[in-house]
Amino acid sequence: MRIFRLNTNGSSRTVGLIGEGLIGSAIAASLNRHQPVSSDIHFPSYHQNDLDRVWTTINEYLLKFKTSGAVDWIWSAGKAGLLASEEECAREFSFFEAFLDRLFQHRNNCNDRLHLVSSAGGLYEGQRLVTHQTKPAPTKAYGHLKLRMEDRAGAQFKHCHIYRPTSVFGAFKPGHRMGLITTLMVNAYQQKTTLVWGAPSTLRDYVSATDIGQFIGGAVLSETKGNSTTHILASGKPTSTQEIVHLIQAITQKQLYLRFVDATNSADITFAKNNDYSPHWQPENLETTVRHIHHQLLGL
Amino acid sequence: MITAEQPIIISIVTPVYRGAHYLRALSAELVQLKETLDHPHSPLRLGEVIFVDDDSRDGSITVLRELTEEHPWMRTLQLARNFGQHPATVAGILHTSGDWVCTMDEDLQHRPMDVLSLLHKVTQEQQDICYATPTMGSHSAFRNVSSKVTKIVMAMLSGNKAIGKFNSFRMIRGSIARAAASVVAHQTYFDVALSWYTNRICVTQIAMSDMRAKTAVKSGYRLKALVRHAGRLFQSLELKTLRYAAVAGVLLMLAALAVAAFAVGSRLLYPETIALPGWASVLVSIVFFGGATALLAGLILDQIYFISQKMRGRPVFFVVNRETDTTIANWLASHISSRS
Numbered sequence: 001m002r003i004f005r006l007n008t009n010g011s012s013r014t015v016g017l018i019g020e021g022l023i024g025s026a027i028a029a030s031l032n033r034h035q036p037v038s039s040d041i042h043f044p045s046y047h048q049n050d051l052d053r054v055w056t057t058i059n060e061y062l063l064k065f066k067t068s069g070a071v072d073w074i075w076s077a078g079k080a081g082l083l084a085s086e087e088e089c090a091r092e093f094s095f096f097e098a099f100l101d102r103l104f105q106h107r108n109n110c111n112d113r114l115h116l117v118s119s120a121g122g123l124y125e126g127q128r129l130v131t132h133q134t135k136p137a138p139t140k141a142y143g144h145l146k147l148r149m150e151d152r153a154g155a156q157f158k159h160c161h162i163y164r165p166t167s168v169f170g171a172f173k174p175g176h177r178m179g180l181i182t183t184l185m186v187n188a189y190q191q192k193t194t195l196v197w198g199a200p201s202t203l204r205d206y207v208s209a210t211d212i213g214q215f216i217g218g219a220v221l222s223e224t225k226g227n228s229t230t231h232i233l234a235s236g237k238p239t240s241t242q243e244i245v246h247l248i249q250a251i252t253q254k255q256l257y258l259r260f261v262d263a264t265n266s267a268d269i270t271f272a273k274n275n276d277y278s279p280h281w282q283p284e285n286l287e288t289t290v291r292h293i294h295h296q297l298l299g300l
Numbered sequence: 301m302i303t304a305e306q307p308i309i310i311s312i313v314t315p316v317y318r319g320a321h322y323l324r325a326l327s328a329e330l331v332q333l334k335e336t337l338d339h340p341h342s343p344l345r346l347g348e349v350i351f352v353d354d355d356s357r358d359g360s361i362t363v364l365r366e367l368t369e370e371h372p373w374m375r376t377l378q379l380a381r382n383f384g385q386h387p388a389t390v391a392g393i394l395h396t397s398g399d400w401v402c403t404m405d406e407d408l409q410h411r412p413m414d415v416l417s418l419l420h421k422v423t424q425e426q427q428d429i430c431y432a433t434p435t436m437g438s439h440s441a442f443r444n445v446s447s448k449v450t451k452i453v454m455a456m457l458s459g460n461k462a463i464g465k466f467n468s469f470r471m472i473r474g475s476i477a478r479a480a481a482s483v484v485a486h487q488t489y490f491d492v493a494l495s496w497y498t499n500r501i502c503v504t505q506i507a508m509s510d511m512r513a514k515t516a517v518k519s520g521y522r523l524k525a526l527v528r529h530a531g532r533l534f535q536s537l538e539l540k541t542l543r544y545a546a547v548a549g550v551l552l553m554l555a556a557l558a559v560a561a562f563a564v565g566s567r568l569l570y571p572e573t574i575a576l577p578g579w580a581s582v583l584v585s586i587v588f589f590g591g592a593t594a595l596l597a598g599l600i601l602d603q604i605y606f607i608s609q610k611m612r613g614r615p616v617f618f619v620v621n622r623e624t625d626t627t628i629a630n631w632l633a634s635h636i637s638s639r640s
Contacts, residue, residue, distance in 0.1 A: 243482035
């Protein structure tokens with residue numbers, strides 16, 4: 001977890017980032033461009049027993065940064081994935097609730113804004129041509145968890161901004177999640193077999209963590225009015241696993257070894273990019289992003 | 301992936317090049333098709349129409365933006381420059397989500413309601429692709445004849461009988477359409493890539509007429525583009541001539557060995573019959589080494605072809621799901637009969 005103190009457009013903003021995984025680290029990179037003063041708070045296991053200690057530290061930093069106004073809290077934490085069990089999801093929700101309770105306890109100021117990173121994949125699983133008008137219809141515990149988190153956040157915060165990214169991929173970071181595309185690239189170089197949950201023709205909508213980080217970072221810094229919003233962060237281009245495989249083989253010039261597991265999450269999830277997307281959401285072309293990550297991987 | 305609870309989605313892809321004149325009329329017919337398909341008891345749904353503007357510069361993009369505003373299920377992709385009809389079609393297909401993908405021209409030569417006939421035919425016969433074939437030549441006489449001759453020559457050279465069926469008005473199983481589109485390279489002919497994935501190809505006769513010729517509007521894709529089109533088809537084919545060269549080489553070598561055996565036999569058994577010594581050796585050498593050269597060239601070209609096919613992404617196998625074909629065919633059969 002990290003607290004940022006940023007000076008943008010002549011005003012100071014304090015941002016608390018909870019969770020620095022694939023998306024969280026991209027948000028941090030986006031915020032870091034504004035040369036903030038930032039402080040890490042050791043919060044490795046995201047365990048409820050740590051919450052009191054963590055909040056004591058947060059308060060110390062808020063005092064140190066002379067934070068008087070509202071704070072933007074970005075929640076991008078979470079270990080559960082699409083195939084997480086009921087128990088894992090229940091544990092995660094309980095931690096989320098506990099954090100929000102502490103937040104209200106310590107900052108009895110409802111002007112704080114919450115930016116919640118949710119999951120379009122979990123909420124719209126099996127639905128095609130999803131738009132902002134499409135109702136979420138989760139089919140798994142993970143999707144229900146995300147919906148409950150959104151409901152809880154929306155009920156508790158007057159200014160709640162929800163981001164629903166689709167299938168995310170990002171730069172290679174050992175020991176961290178990186179998404180299917182980067183995993184395939186890394187495994188191509190390591191000549192490892194990749195387990196793919198789905199069929200070659202399974203359609204997904206891939207977006208890069210960098211694009212998401214830039215969008216959320218920008219939204220956090222530009223947010224002044226504080227209306228609650230929900231954003232679907234999709235590219236609008238359905239892509240089959242086979243297309244990804246072909247693209248990666250062409251870019252890496254390596255043979256991919258794959259094992260397809262036709263599991264319950266092999267249903268297509270696609271998004272129709274209509275005019276109801278935020279004009280600030282401009283995801284980069286898939287092939288360009290994959291080439292960029294490939295360059296990063298090779299250290300170029 | 302199709303499941304029983306979900307509607308079967310049809311996607312339509314229309315490359316647009318200098319077609320502003322037709323787009324309003326086309327969209328009106330597409331709306332009519334959507335009303336037919338999105339019938340309450342229908343298993344089908346027209347999920348999306350994707351227009352791909354191939355850098356038209358005739359105001360098409362303005363009309364398309366208006367149509368997209370009016371009908372959120374219509375979408376527009378704008379290509380950075382004029383890439384040509386095939387790349388535009390491929391770009392559109394790679395943005396589809398449908399279980400079936402229909403490609404059609406924007407100039408009303410292909411009528412949206414005929415999509416039902418294509419879909420009925422392809423699902424009734426459990427095929428993967430259905431091409432429309434015009435009841436009469438749909439373009440000018442020159443274009444019809446040159447197109448036919450090109451396809452016959454290509455079919456003969458390649459042995460790919462499907463070439464004669466190729467038409468830009470086609471209904472393709474979605475997974476196959478996207479798979480073929482994803483491996484299409486700069487000079488790959490899209491329909492040839494489709495034939496790498498399936499040989500379940502059928503045709504159905506549909507009335508078409510060249511509306512551009514009738515309305516005196518310039519053809520979108522002109523002669524230069526059509527020649528490029530034929531070049532792309534030639535480059536994509538598995539040319540049997542490569543193998544013919546190798547076979548010819550073997551035959552020449554065998555012939556040379558036979559002539560050599562004859563010459564040696566004559567020299568040993570009937571030396572008096574040889575009037576001019578030396579000619580047989582020269583002839584045998586030329587024929588043998590010519591044959592060997594042809595054989596080696598054929599083998600090398602065959603290997604180059606094999607490597608190029610691998611690089612182009614020609615699949616080893618591909619899995620399809622035809623489970624819902626009967627449902628679609630039955631609904632369309634009852635619906636088409638009730639309409640007529």
